[in-house]
Amino acid sequence: MLKRFFIQLTIVIVVAGIFSSLYYLSICHGLRHAKEGVPAKLDYIFYDTTKYDVLFVGSSRVLRNINPILFDSISGLHSYNAGIDGANCTLIDLMIRKFLKSHTPPRYLFINLDIYTFEKDTSFFFYPQFLTYMDDPDLQRMKQREPNLTTGSRYPFIGVSYFNDYLKEVAFYTHFNLCPPADSLYLRRGFMPARDTAYHGTDESHPLNYAFVPDRVRRLDELCSFCKQNGCRIFFIMAPIYRSTDSDTGVAKELHAQLRSVESKYDIREFNHYTDRTFPKNEFMNLSHLNYKGADRYTRLIADSFMVLNGQIRGHDLH
């Protein structure tokens, strides 16, 4: 029995470990070649070389709220939406540095900031999507700088458990060539619109539990300096959120006060729609994201404000 026990235990652990590792590598391979969803976008940001005039960076409030094609039709420029779900200060930093490394620096850089950006938690939102980039030197540098950054295990047989069904599905589709021939995300230039349905939630106030960490503003300062060195003109944008979310304006005010010094130091203009109450309920998908209709209006507002600043006021009324 002793012999059987050890033979069985060894075989089971080794064989299951090998197959799990192979599956892990297969998922990584699939994700790196994916043409769908967030994995495709990351690869595009990290390694593509297309030249853009305008880059939008930030969280889902960029990803779902800014339509680059619409922006281009107004501004006559060429823009890309590099928004990533849950992007906080750390991730925005990484995205911009990676983008500037592989692409020609854009002339204009729009960074979305809100109270969520400066949270205490520096971990990447949905970090398994970055597992396939763990060998990337910039990501490694980021990890050294942020020792508490959660990026998952690099041991394949454990790492495989971090991938959720969505990532496994994307990898599976890539392997079996089941992705749509023309990737819609690519055609929309990174814009991932929310469903065109109106927000049906209540108007009850939702207290915000996000802690604003002033220390994170220092990181933003360094990032702005880096962008300036690369010749980018920076704009801060703050996306609208539904009014019932805004129960703690104190945090927003503090954020605003902290950003003032960075803005004046680098001559940054700010398009603040955080407390803009002109967006009706039917232009929101949920408390903090606009739907397609709202995104359309918000993009126009940003584009118009940008044109006004550049002295290129359009022929028709602005709002």
Add this chain to the structure above:
Amino acid sequence: MLFNSLDFLWFFLTVTTLYYLVPFRFRWLLLLIASCLFYMALTPIYILILVGIIVIDFSTALFIEKAPQPRRKLYLAISIFLNLGVLFFFKYYNFFADNVDTFCDAHHIALYHFPLLHYVLPLGLSFHTFQAMSYTIEVYRGTQPAERHPGIYALYVMFYPQLVAGPIERPQNILPQLHSKKEFSYENLLTGLRLMLWGLFKKVVVADRLSGYANPVFDHPASYHNLQVLVGVLAFTIQVYCDFSGYTDMALGAARCMGFELMINFRRPYQALNIQDFWSRWHISLSTWFRDYIYIPLGGSRVNAWRRYFNILVVFILSGFWHGANWTFLAWGAIHAVYYFIRLSCRSVLDRLEGRFINILSWFITFLAVSLAWVFFRADSMSKAGLVLSRIFYHDSAFMTLFDLEFFRPFSLAISLISCVYVFAVEHYTDPHLRWFDDRMKTDIAFCCLTLFLILSFGVYQHQTFIYFQF
């Protein structure tokens, strides 16, 4: 501490290793300390409730054994009253207070306003209260001598593998095992680990994955169309089985690694051909508890038909109420009682029917009936249960949009279906203890490799608690 957490893995390895390393006379102490730590990992203060129950039942059992007949009954009554009192206070008081207040308000009756208590329900309270009560009842009946060793008795109530979600053990099974010396056995370790692996698979790959379909449907039934609601209900049907039986398998496995044999709690319940058959396969430790301590003392089947129906109704209502202080659980119990009545009334006719088709039809009807009853078990309120049921039968023009929705992502759906088929296939061809694999080394290795691979690769690691922990 959850069985599906890494903390438990280290805890289990440490306790099992130490168990065989320490001398026999200290093993009970080791297990008792381990059980206390296991319980205290969640809400430490509630250990005092367990201590209270242990002290009450240990001492009353000694009194019962020594006392003459009339007093024996009194001591038993005191023990049961105190046990149920604790259960009532922590589990049912708010339900009682809320309903009395609602009733009085509705009928304009000026009565004392019962204040609601705000605390978290102690983990597995119903399980260890019932286990403790079975001990005093058995001592009263004279089928079990009173335990003299307070530490061993405390361990009987607190033995960590079955402390928070059963099986609800009987003193005749577990107390002698706690007294006997367990020699280290590779066979026990192998079979125990195999059972634990299987239980973990059922929990993290099947139950937690299916909760992704069931939870949204039961949380917001109005937002889903009929096919989605139906899938959500069926998903919960399988989830509740895999969640609870997964826990039981892990409990049985953890106990077996130390040489203990706990009672079987499930025998392929979803293969039942009628509702009577279902209850002989589902949560066996609870159903036999009610049978032995409620149904038979009430007269069981040896009474006239109406009295028998009444006994069955009492048992099912109590069984529903045991699960939780909510009308939904009472409704769930009552529905099963009605199923049982139908089965008993038609038994003479149904038993005469034979054949493969009849068996498939019986199985299908039983499965469907049990699934629909789960709606009441899972729903937060009666109105929500009603809404879920009405959504199933509601005509929806979007009926065929199955794959257009994020709810049914083909990859997740495929993994869910494959893992369900795997569970039912393995359980169909083996036995509840998975002893079938003992003489088949190659098959056993292949089974363990595949199961571990599936756990690592397709497990849902959100550390969701077990459904039955709340009871």
